[in-house]
Amino acid sequence: MREGRVSVEIGEAGTQAPSKADRAELPGGWAWATVEDLLVGSDAGKSFKCEPRPASPDEWGIVKVSAMTWGEFRPGENKALLDETLVNDAYEIRAGDVLVSRANTVEHVGAPVLVEEVRPRLLLSDKSLRFQPGSGIDRKWFIYWLRSPTVRKAVAAKATGTSDSMRNISQSDLKAIPLPVPPPSEQRRIANALEERIVRLEATELKLRTAERRLEQLRDFIMSAAATGVLAWDADPKHAPITTSPAVKDGTLPPLATGWRWARLQDIADVVGGVTKDSKSEHDPALTEVSYLRVANAQRAQLKLSQVTKMRVAPKTLAKLRLHNGDLLMTEGGDRDKLGRGWIWEDQIQDCIHQNHLFRARIQERATHPKLLGWYVNSAARSWFEANAKQSVNLASISISKVKLLPVPVPPADEQEQADFVELGERVLARLDRLATACEKGLAHTAALRRALLTEAFAGRLVDQDPEDESAEDLLKRIRAEREAAEAERKAARRAATQTKRKSRAKPHVPASSDAPPASDTPLPEGEQGTLPMEFTA
Structure with a gap:
């Protein structure tokens, strides 16, 4: 074990060490650096027009952010490039690359993956970054560090964007994150x-x-x-299931116990839609402010009421839509497999109503217990909701007329x-x-x-720690030299490419006519005007 701990701060240009308040003592042989200090190069992908399908093996593809989201590189998460004449194979992904998601959800922005296996002809996208660690940097260690709580906290602080579903972080912000580097x-x-x-x-x-x-x-x-x-x-053999309903045979409805029967929801409950929020009414003092439930409040067999919003409505609207104990709430739109989810209202909030994307079913004359109906719509009825929904581009929905026809089991009276x-x-x-x-x-x-x-x-x-290990300071100096050499090589390549482009754009040389007089350095006598021989042929 190496003796003692020392606080090391790298003082070379381009290194951003932590402040004194944040700097921790490091084991001997370690050093503070930034992500950029560990790299000999980095690439940002580009935006391309793609087809909405994965690329075939002989096509070029662009990786999606989902290829870098789940802790391992997923090459199948890509889109086929529309115009392959735009391909620059310098951005092709190769085994050993460290990729980072530059734009993603709050949870996954800045998520790193190590590319271990990759298909040919796969390119970086504009939402991905490639880091090229210098020799001596263990790539698995580097990935683990990029996933550490310290880095996740730094990424969350630097990520920008107003959308809850998508955040962005710049390459410069990622490369500026400080880290302790071991040998x-x-x-x-x-x-x-x-x-x-x-x-x-x-x-x-x-x-x-x-x-x-x-x-x-x-x-x-x-x-x-x-x-x-x-x-x-x-508990009681008399409730053994029966299968007399034709609907059971084709699998659309579950079997009922003896003594139970099928009915339509409209036969046992009053079903109504909710109210649409009107921004013009928010500050109208003549209206009553009440709580109202949204789709987010209606979850599978439960109501989540930690965040309930307010709106202003007319007294007659409140009287019509005020929730009563035992009302069942069901979602009208959203993902197809979540239609109809919801639960029982139990007077948790006084004077509460529901929005137009929730249906309310109020059971008549105690035809069934609210929880029996609630359990049914959240389990066996899910397939019925999916089968009777309409699908738009991104969302599914079901009409109130359809919901009223939902077959429901009715227990004995x-x-x-x-x-x-x-x-x-x-x-x-x-x-x-x-x-x-x-x-x-x-x-x-x-x-x-x-x-x-x-x-x-x-x-x-x-x-x-092992005192015989190469120190992190020596490692960083070596990477610095590699980075400078790589940058010099890149500059030379860019100069060569620029010169080649200039030559290709230069005007072609036009040789002098053989009839022109020979060039002479002798000046013409003052007052004389030179003449050029001219021939005209008929």
Whole structure:
């Protein structure tokens, strides 16, 4: 173990060391630098017109940001180039490249990947950057560092853009991020130690996510079984499922327990749409300010009410659309597989209404329990909503006339029996919720362990130091020399290209006519005018 810790600041031109307040003591042999200090070059891709399909193997393609989003390079995430005459193969992606997403979602902007395998004829896009680390920089260590909490925090602070879905970061901002650099041999030891531990973390995360998906599938099954009476098989054999409905045979509707029947939603509930927000009414003092629910508040079998907005409406609108305890809210538009999602209103907010992209179903004469209906529309009815929706370019929607025709299971009229179905469903779903919460906690724990590992690694506390290692200062000097040589080579290539272009544009040399008099340095006598021989032929 190298003895002692020292605070090192690189003083060479072009290096931006952290401020004294942020600078931490480093192990001996380490040094502060910036991303730019580790590079011998970098490239920014260009924007091209592309076809909305992946390139075939013999075509040139442009990578999409999704190729750099998920922690590994995905060459299949590309678009076919429309005009291949514009190709500059200097921007072709090659194995060993370090790529960074310059524009992406808040979570993934600045996300790095190491290209290990790549198909030929794939180019950088204008939303991607390529970093070329100098010799002595371990690329896996560099990728791990770019994914560290410190860098993610710096990227979040520098990323620009007003859209919540897309942010941008400049090449100069990325290259200016400071970092502690260990000796080359220690970089490899850190990368190997991180890889070994993170592989185990990823295996645990995969199991937890698989368990989450299975729990979600089981939750859908339990909601459907409770909403059709089938969940009570073991409790009472009289509820064994029947399959007398023709709709069951073609798979459009689930089986019902004995004593249950099918009806249309309009037969058991009043279904209405909501109100459209009018910006002109926002400051009208004659109107009443109330809370209103949006599509974002209606999630799968739950209402999320942490962010509820306000609007002003006329008293008659409030009277018509005020939500009552037991009302079921369902989404009208959005992604096709999310149509109809929503849940039961339970008077959480006084005087609350809903917008026009939510439908409200108010059950008549206690025809069914609201939770039985809510479970049904969030499970078995999902396929019906998808089949009856209309698709626009980006969104799907379903009309209120269609929703009123939704086939719904109706339980026996006995209210106590309905309550028994609800109690059994809630008990089973509560167990699944506890398991899902355990999975969420497990994933949060693995994420915290990953952050801790990266923090320890880049503070020099994950592996031992070796006093025989080449120092980071010597490494940075060597990279600086490589960068200067590479830049000189690039300048020479640009000069050569410019000269070639100038020569190609120069006017061709026109030789003098053979009839012209020979050039003479003897001046003409004053007052004399020279003449040129001229011949005219008929």
